[in-house]
Amino acid sequence: MRSAVTVSVLSLAYLQLSAAHVGCNGQELIRRQTVQSEGQSTNPNTECQGYSYAPLEAIQQNYPGSWVTASILPNDTEALALYNKINTEVTAQFPNIQPHGTHNGSFAGVQYNSSDPDCWWTWSNCVTPAASTGLQPDWASVPEPETFGLTFDDGPNCAHNLFYDFLQENNQKATMFYIGSNIYDSPLQGLRGFADGHHICVHTWSHQYMTSFTNEVAFAELYYTRKIITELFGVTPLCWRPPYGDVDNRIRAIAKGLNLTTVMWVNDTADWTLDEPNTNNWPTVDANYQYVIDGASNGMWSEFGPIVLAHELTNMTMTEAMTYYPKIKAAFRHVVPLASAFNVTSPYAEGNVSYPDFKTYTSGQTNQTICQGRCDAVGETTSSSATSATGQMTATTASTHSASVTASAKASSVVVAKTGGAKRSRWLSGGLTIMMAGVCGVIML
Numbered sequence: 001m002r003s004a005v006t007v008s009v010l011s012l013a014y015l016q017l018s019a020a021h022v023g024c025n026g027q028e029l030i031r032r033q034t035v036q037s038e039g040q041s042t043n044p045n046t047e048c049q050g051y052s053y054a055p056l057e058a059i060q061q062n063y064p065g066s067w068v069t070a071s072i073l074p075n076d077t078e079a080l081a082l083y084n085k086i087n088t089e090v091t092a093q094f095p096n097i098q099p100h101g102t103h104n105g106s107f108a109g110v111q112y113n114s115s116d117p118d119c120w121w122t123w124s125n126c127v128t129p130a131a132s133t134g135l136q137p138d139w140a141s142v143p144e145p146e147t148f149g150l151t152f153d154d155g156p157n158c159a160h161n162l163f164y165d166f167l168q169e170n171n172q173k174a175t176m177f178y179i180g181s182n183i184y185d186s187p188l189q190g191l192r193g194f195a196d197g198h199h200i201c202v203h204t205w206s207h208q209y210m211t212s213f214t215n216e217v218a219f220a221e222l223y224y225t226r227k228i229i230t231e232l233f234g235v236t237p238l239c240w241r242p243p244y245g246d247v248d249n250r251i252r253a254i255a256k257g258l259n260l261t262t263v264m265w266v267n268d269t270a271d272w273t274l275d276e277p278n279t280n281n282w283p284t285v286d287a288n289y290q291y292v293i294d295g296a297s298n299g300m301w302s303e304f305g306p307i308v309l310a311h312e313l314t315n316m317t318m319t320e321a322m323t324y325y326p327k328i329k330a331a332f333r334h335v336v337p338l339a340s341a342f343n344v345t346s347p348y349a350e351g352n353v354s355y356p357d358f359k360t361y362t363s364g365q366t367n368q369t370i371c372q373g374r375c376d377a378v379g380e381t382t383s384s385s386a387t388s389a390t391g392q393m394t395a396t397t398a399s400t401h402s403a404s405v406t407a408s409a410k411a412s413s414v415v416v417a418k419t420g421g422a423k424r425s426r427w428l429s430g431g432l433t434i435m436m437a438g439v440c441g442v443i444m445l
């Protein structure tokens with residue numbers, strides 16, 4: 001009999017801060033090995049200090065560098081085989097869809113059929129591919145009325161502890177769209193997101209306009225992000241969100257080949273503009289949040305609920321999210337992560353995480369459960385947890401043993417090269433000393 005237990009990585013992991021080692025300029029690089037050790041501080045400088053993490057060091061040569069445009073690595077035969085399979089299908093189905101515009105989003109001079117045959121969101125806000133394509137509609141809203149689909153993009157932010165503490169104190173989970181390069185740079189912060197029970201999805205490796213890429217690059221941007229999540233968190237996501245919403249049927253088909261559901265939004269907070277220098281965008285972003293909130297009393301959300309675009313990108317976006325969270329809670333009947341909104345009780349390919357469905361989540365049981373083996377395995381029951389009609393586990397606090405140990409062992413097993421990359425334009429402020437492949441330097445993040 002297998003047991004289902006609640007994730008409690010934070011309470012089980014040991015503090016292992018002591019073993020510092022020498023980094024780039026002879027300074028000591030902190031070795032952080034556990035989610036807890038990284039999760040302790042809410043001082044952004046401490047949180048974002050470089051650290052090394054052995055599970056990442058062991059695999060990092062199998063990934064594109066930090067903030068490098070992904071492509072299939074020369075010797076990656078597994079990636080290549082999967083790409084060849086997906087590419088064959090995609091080119092057969094969509095032979096006429098060419099890349100659009102530029103990687104930085106400049107679509108000046110783009111020639112495109114104004115009737116939007118490719119369901120290109122950037123062109124037309126299309127989220128519903130023609131039925132003949134066999135592609136599912138994107139998730140852009142949640143089916144339940146008066147229900148707010150809570151999502152945050154662009155994490156893990158190295159300085160997210162205050163924000164994640166806040167979500168935890170509110171027993172609130174969200175769907176988190178993680179950038180592969182950010183996981184590569186801040187693996188323990190990413191691991192905390194998973195351990196906290198947030199619903200983890202892919203947000204590409206280097207956060208560029210996906211429709212501008214060839215099939216191979218678009219595949220690699222998704223593939224390596226998915227893979228680093230599998231290798232470091234132990235689960236494979238089944239959802240993704242295109243940066244800037246830039247998706248068309250060709251990109252959707254590549255994502256589908258990787259079993260990734262495309263997730264969009266109906267309303268945008270535009271919170272990322274809070275970071276723009278010499279501007280005061282707070283009133284605009286306030287108004288955007290308030291508009292969605294007002295919808296709860298003016299009938300806008302009487303048939304379905306919004307999925308809202310917001311970010312973990314900066315201190316300002318997180319601050320704004322924390323400011324508006326109580327107002328959202330007060331205005332909406334429910335505030336839920338997308339897995340719960342759609343009753344996706346098995347949100348990762350391995351099947352060893354059971355997520356609360358809508359009814360369970362909204363009854364206050366918001367924790368995920370990690371099972372040893374598949375949660376839906378025959379005979380899977382424990383005395384301390386309920387089994388729902390569909391066989392999935394509901395979370396329990398009663399026993400925090402094996403699976404928690406597994407997760408914390410993963411978190412604490414060894415050590416991440418705090419690698420940083422060249423390309424990082426508008427992300428975070430502050431400098432960080434980095435070490436990458438033996439090359440030392442200071443980058444402005």
Ligand SMILES: *[C@@H]1O[C@H](CO)[C@@H](O)[C@H](O)[C@H]1NC(C)=O
Pocket residue numbers: 074075
């Ligand atoms: C690819 O593999 C070959 C043989 O194992 C090795 O010599 C070469 O350095 C590898 N290339 C890269 C880019 O990893």
Ligand SMILES: *[C@@H]1O[C@H](CO)[C@@H](O)[C@H](O)[C@H]1NC(C)=O
Pocket residue numbers: 102103104105106
């Ligand atoms: C975007 O990319 C195009 C082509 O690569 C380049 O000509 C243009 O200057 C870039 N624009 C910005 C704002 O970086």
Ligand SMILES: *[C@@H]1O[C@H](CO)[C@@H](O)[C@H](O)[C@H]1NC(C)=O
Pocket residue numbers: 113114115116117
């Ligand atoms: C534009 O797309 C429509 C289908 O949406 C198609 O019937 C038409 O032939 C296309 N026009 C061109 C010039 O490709």
Ligand SMILES: *[C@@H]1O[C@H](CO)[C@@H](O)[C@H](O)[C@H]1NC(C)=O
Pocket residue numbers: 233234235350352370373406407
């Ligand atoms: C889920 O199962 C896979 C094996 O299928 C394992 O490698 C992974 O560590 C498990 N994940 C967690 C979070 O326990």
Ligand SMILES: *[C@@H]1O[C@H](CO)[C@@H](O)[C@H](O)[C@H]1NC(C)=O
Pocket residue numbers: 082257258259
């Ligand atoms: C997608 O899911 C199917 C069904 O679970 C599985 O057989 C297939 O291997 C998955 N594909 C990828 C690329 O993970």
Ligand SMILES: *[C@@H]1O[C@H](CO)[C@@H](O)[C@H](O)[C@H]1NC(C)=O
Pocket residue numbers: 266267268300306
């Ligand atoms: C917000 O979403 C609703 C529902 O889809 C839509 O009717 C409305 O136009 C959206 N508003 C904005 C400003 O995007």
Ligand SMILES: *[C@@H]1O[C@H](CO)[C@@H](O)[C@H](O)[C@H]1NC(C)=O
Pocket residue numbers: 044159162163315318319322
């Ligand atoms: C934003 O930064 C300030 C100054 O460092 C800090 O006091 C505050 O807690 C941060 N807010 C969040 C949400 O991290």
Ligand SMILES: *[C@@H]1O[C@H](CO)[C@@H](O)[C@H](O)[C@H]1NC(C)=O
Pocket residue numbers: 143341342343357358359
């Ligand atoms: C989720 O399950 C509940 C029953 O618990 C049902 O009422 C609701 O329609 C389901 N939602 C979806 C999107 O399947």
Ligand SMILES: *[C@@H]1O[C@H](CO)[C@@H](O)[C@H](O)[C@H]1NC(C)=O
Pocket residue numbers: 006007008196364365366367395396397
């Ligand atoms: C959910 O998990 C947290 C630890 O992350 C624990 O403190 C809390 O009691 C759990 N809640 C329930 C209802 O099981």
Ligand SMILES: [Zn+2]
Pocket residue numbers: 153154203207243244
């Ligand atoms: Zn983004």
